Amino acid sequence: MKFKVNSYHFKLLRDYERLSAFKEAIDDYAKRMNDDGSNALDDSDKKIAFDLGCGSGVLSYFAQTYMDRIIAIELNNSAYQLAKENLKGFDRIQVYNDDILSFDFSKLNEKADLIICEMLDTALIDEEEVPVLNRAKEYLKEDGEIIPKGIINSAEPIFMNNHFIQYEDDEYSPVYIALGKSVVYSKFDFLDEIDPNFSAVIDLEVFGKKDLQEIGLEEKLLGERYEKFDFKENFNIREDKLKINGIKLTSFTKLNENIICGPTPMMNPEMLIPIEEIEVRSGDTIRIRLEYVMGGGVETINTEILDIIHD
Ligand SMILES: C[S@@+](CC[C@H](N)C(=O)[O-])C[C@H]1O[C@@H](n2cnc3c(N)ncnc32)[C@H](O)[C@@H]1O
Known part of the structure; x- marks a missing residue:
């Protein structure tokens, strides 16, 4: 089937993973x-799905083979027009141009067996997955399911060239160097009620000397990519002094119990967040507070270094 799309939804459709x-x-x-x-679902078992933020309608299209009724809702009018056009041959799909946060679900007279909602963004900060699901879950049957099922977020300390929030997606390739181990700092199951105001204290372990040797830090820093930004000035490996000025967040989407998907170009690309620049030694632990509002946008991100614990 051919889908009519705008440039944003074209990129979403091109993201095969x-x-x-x-x-x-x-x-x-x-x-x-x-x-x-x-x-194919049994005829006696009538199933209804909500496709929240349906965009071009592609996920409704995938689900229509199995469901008796699909309610697809899209806020953006041009995307809604595309979905209407793309899904016009499927009588069981109804497309609404509305904001899910105020949509009157009670008028549907049915609760959903399945909610599909791809409003994902790294750590769920910049899109409305959490507020939208918190609202729509009231209209999910007790034994209903949500795709995706949840998210797992991890963080690691880095040194980055630009001191502003950047994504590592297919258009931009920020220059940074990972200087510590990745730690999982939060896990959410979308069936649970989730407080959008997130706050966590995270211990980030800087690589030890052996790890630095293994990643070949010194040789890496001499490479053209890093030389350009004078990275070498910021690392005195012989005196065991490393600068850290950012953290990298990585999100893993739990589609269901068995399928976990890492970052893809258009879904949860890794996010680099600047933090106050500090000098550490290899093996140190940086204790940091990370706060943001899920669905509140990147401007809600706040970081504070609480402690540097020496090995
Ligand atoms: C990442 S896109 C996914 C589109 C499509 N489901 C797909 O997988 O290709 C998220 C979509 O959610 C829509 N959206 C965001 N907030 C919304 C809201 N409050 N109500 C309805 N749609 C919303 C956006 O306009 C966008 O089209």
Whole structure:
């Protein structure tokens, strides 16, 4: 099937890993719901799905084979027009141009068996996945499911060239060097009520001398990519002094119990966040407070260095 898209939704459709992760999770849902294990739901078992933030309508299209009714809701009028056009041949799909945060779900007279919602953004900061699901979950059946099921977030200390928030996506390739281990600092299951105001104290371990040797830090810093930004000035490896001025956040999307998808070009690209520049030694632990509002945008991000613990 050919989809009409604008440039943003074209990029979303071109992101094969993102699409295949969602397709696999939708197919898997249908298989689990169907007793005989085939890919079609039983006629006696009428299923309804909500596709929240349907964009071009691609996820409704994937789900329509299995569901008896799909409610697709899209805030952006031009995306809504595309979805209407793309899905016009499918009578079981109704497309609404509305804001999910104020949409009157009660008029549907039915709760959903399945909610599909791809409003993901790294650590769920810049898109409305959390507020939207907190609202729509009231209209999910007790045994209903959500795709994706949840998210896992990790952080690591870095040195970055630009002191502003950057994403590592297919258009921009920021220059930075990872200087510590990645730690999981939060996990959310979307079936739970989630407080959008996030705050955590995270211990970030700077690489030890052996790790630095293994990653070949010194040789790396001499490379053209890093030389250009005078990275070498900021690292005195012989005197065991390293500068840290940022953290990198990585999100892993849990599509269901079995499918976990890392960053893709258009879904949760790694995010680099500047922090106050500090000098550390290899093996130190940086204790940091990280705060943001999920769905509140990147301007809600706040970091504070609480302590530097020596090895
Ligand atoms: C990342 S896109 C995903 C589009 C499509 N589901 C897909 O997977 O290709 C998220 C979509 O959610 C829509 N959206 C964001 N906030 C919304 C809201 N409050 N109500 C309805 N749609 C919203 C955006 O306009 C955007 O089209």
